[in-house]
Amino acid sequence: MLLSLCTYFLWLSISDLWTVQAKDPDTDVSTRSPHRDLAPNNVDFAFILYRHLVASAPGRNVFISPVSISMALAMLSLGSCGHTRVQLLQGLGFNLTNISEAEIHQGFKHLHHLFEKESDTMLEMVMGNALFLDHSLELLESFSADTKHYYELEALATDFKDGAGASRQINEYIKNKTQGKIVDLISKLDSSAMLILVNYIFFKGTWEQPFNPGSTREENFYVNETTVVRVPMMVQSGPVKYFQDPVLSCQLVQLEYTGNETVFFVLPEEGKMDTVITALSRDTIQRWSESLTMGQVNLSIPKVTISGAYNLRTILGAMGIADFLSKEADFSGIAREPQLTLSEVIHKAVLQLDEKGLEGADSPRVMLHTAPEPLTFRFNRPFIVMIFNHFTWSSLFLGKVVNPT
Numbered sequence: 206m207l208l209s210l211c212t213y214f215l216w217l218s219i220s221d222l223w224t225v226q227a228k229d230p231d232t233d234v235s236t237r238s239p240h241r242d243l244a245p246n247n248v249d250f251a252f253i254l255y256r257h258l259v260a261s262a263p264g265r266n267v268f269i270s271p272v273s274i275s276m277a278l279a280m281l282s283l284g285s286c287g288h289t290r291v292q293l294l295q296g297l298g299f300n301l302t303n304i305s306e307a308e309i310h311q312g313f314k315h316l317h318h319l320f321e322k323e324s325d326t327m328l329e330m331v332m333g334n335a336l337f338l339d340h341s342l343e344l345l346e347s348f349s350a351d352t353k354h355y356y357e358l359e360a361l362a363t364d365f366k367d368g369a370g371a372s373r374q375i376n377e378y379i380k381n382k383t384q385g386k387i388v389d390l391i392s393k394l395d396s397s398a399m400l401i402l403v404n405y406i407f408f409k410g411t412w413e414q415p416f417n418p419g420s421t422r423e424e425n426f427y428v429n430e431t432t433v434v435r436v437p438m439m440v441q442s443g444p445v446k447y448f449q450d451p452v453l454s455c456q457l458v459q460l461e462y463t464g465n466e467t468v469f470f471v472l473p474e475e476g477k478m479d480t481v482i483t484a485l486s487r488d489t490i491q492r493w494s495e496s497l498t499m500g501q502v503n504l505s506i507p508k509v510t511i512s513g514a515y516n517l518r519t520i521l522g523a524m525g526i527a528d529f530l531s532k533e534a535d536f537s538g539i540a541r542e543p544q545l546t547l548s549e550v551i552h553k554a555v556l557q558l559d560e561k562g563l564e565g566a567d568s569p570r571v572m573l574h575t576a577p578e579p580l581t582f583r584f585n586r587p588f589i590v591m592i593f594n595h596f597t598w599s600s601l602f603l604g605k606v607v608n609p610t
């Protein structure tokens with residue numbers, strides 16, 4: 206009873222999210238709260254970026270943490286000037302007539318703080334940014350102070366002339382920060398590198414309803430017409446929120462982690478992956494949230510670690526979002542150095558999916574007496590995974606899993 210009530214409220218809160226947003230974030234000031242101010246911009250940016258990555262990597266996995274990327278780029282705007290700065294913030298979806306730069310940074314500071322608080326208590330999550338800059342460069346005091354104040358950025362002096370040593374330093378730093386969860390971030394460095402920003406996030410949640418580890422079995426995963434791989438498949442059978450979407454030809458389930466995270470697993474029918482991805486938006490998520498119903502489901506999900514690593518400089522350049530790739534790029538706010546160029550902005554996101562749930566939750570779950578034959582949802586072919594934080598309305602992860610191995 207208590208659980209279903211809780212679930213009901215969680216559902217309300219996420220469906221609320223999109224309802225309020227879909228109207229106008231600005232019409233009713235009383236519904237605005239500081240931890241959600243950036244949400245509509247960030248979520249729209251998340252889907253735009255995700256679609257771009259999917260389009261540029263056909264047939265491959267895509268996995269990002271959009272909110273973490275938004276945060277890193279907003280931080281970077283503190284070191285950029287003139288046109289680059291405006292372009293960067295507009296590229297992130299902010300309309301600078303509506304929201305001031307100070308409000309943007311304050312908003313991210315607040316988000317960062319909330320995530321840290323939750324990582325300390327409810328889940329295994331590490332997120333952060335690190336700036337590696339060549340010995341010969343001197344960070345500007347204002348950049349150093351602002352990025353520390355709003356984003357807790359750590360800046361580390363690096364000897365980029367020693368390429369192997371610099372890679373080792375970066376990899377070891379990130380490995381240490383993520384307690385060994387993210388290793389070998391960089392394999393080789395461009396010898397002309399002077400400045401590298403690394404944005405990293407690792408996440409492993411605790412299910413409200415755990416999977417039974419004893420039921421996990423190796424099964425086939427159908428990557429495409431010609432490729433089948435074996436993956437450990439977790440199963441649970443019981444009441445789950447699900448929806449079969451006739452409009453977009455997909456099935457989906459929504460599972461809850463303890464804390465403020467909620468996950469959508471979306472399984473498009475064969476050949477419909479692109480249709481679903483094209484349709485992903487705040488409106489679609491809202492429609493799904495309103496359509497989900499609780500029912501008996503026999504659910505199989507791969508027990509895998511999903512990760513993605515990207516050079517954001519190239520990607521954003523290709524999206525036309527900032528003059529990242531052009532000589533016009535102005536990052537003179539970072540360090541005292543004429544012609545300073547940003548060598549790379551690396552993003553790495555890792556999500557570990559396993560059976561682990563709340564201690565004491567019943568596992569496996571009891572079927573209701575009158576339960577009909579359960580529906581079967583098997584995520585054994587390419588699927589979409591989305592993790593939202595419904596307190597801040599943040600898009601924590603977006604992924605397209607084509608081949609989980």
Ligand SMILES: *[C@@H]1O[C@H](CO)[C@@H](O)[C@H](O)[C@H]1NC(C)=O
Nearest residue numbers: 295298299300301302303304
């Ligand atoms: C930004 O907001 C202003 C004021 O609401 C509006 O006039 C303008 O068209 C918006 N700009 C963009 C690019 O949406």
Ligand SMILES: *[C@@H]1O[C@H](CO)[C@@H](O)[C@H](O)[C@H]1NC(C)=O
Nearest residue numbers: 231232298299300302303304
């Ligand atoms: C904020 O910007 C959007 C477009 O970017 C515009 O539609 C909206 O009216 C603006 N709101 C305010 C209060 O300026």
Ligand SMILES: *[C@@H]1O[C@H](CO)[C@@H](O)[C@H](O)[C@H]1NC(C)=O
Nearest residue numbers: 377378380381382383384385
């Ligand atoms: C990370 O570095 C700190 C300080 O250098 C050290 O105390 C700690 O043991 C390291 N942790 C790991 C997992 O390597």
Ligand SMILES: *[C@@H]1O[C@H](CO)[C@@H](O)[C@H](O)[C@H]1NC(C)=O
Nearest residue numbers: 264428429430431432607608
């Ligand atoms: C199927 O997937 C495999 C492994 O990812 C890939 O090498 C192959 O090109 C794919 N085939 C088709 C037809 O997409």
Ligand SMILES: *[C@@H]1O[C@H](CO)[C@@H](O)[C@H](O)[C@H]1NC(C)=O
Nearest residue numbers: 319322323327463464465596
């Ligand atoms: C959601 O996050 C807020 C802010 O950190 C926190 O106060 C609240 O307890 C969290 N909710 C749950 C269910 O953990």
Ligand SMILES: *[C@@H]1O[C@H](CO)[C@@H](O)[C@H](O)[C@H]1NC(C)=O
Nearest residue numbers: 440442503504505579581583
């Ligand atoms: C769920 O599905 C699996 C594999 O499809 C099957 O082995 C298992 O018996 C089913 N469980 C229930 C409770 O229907």
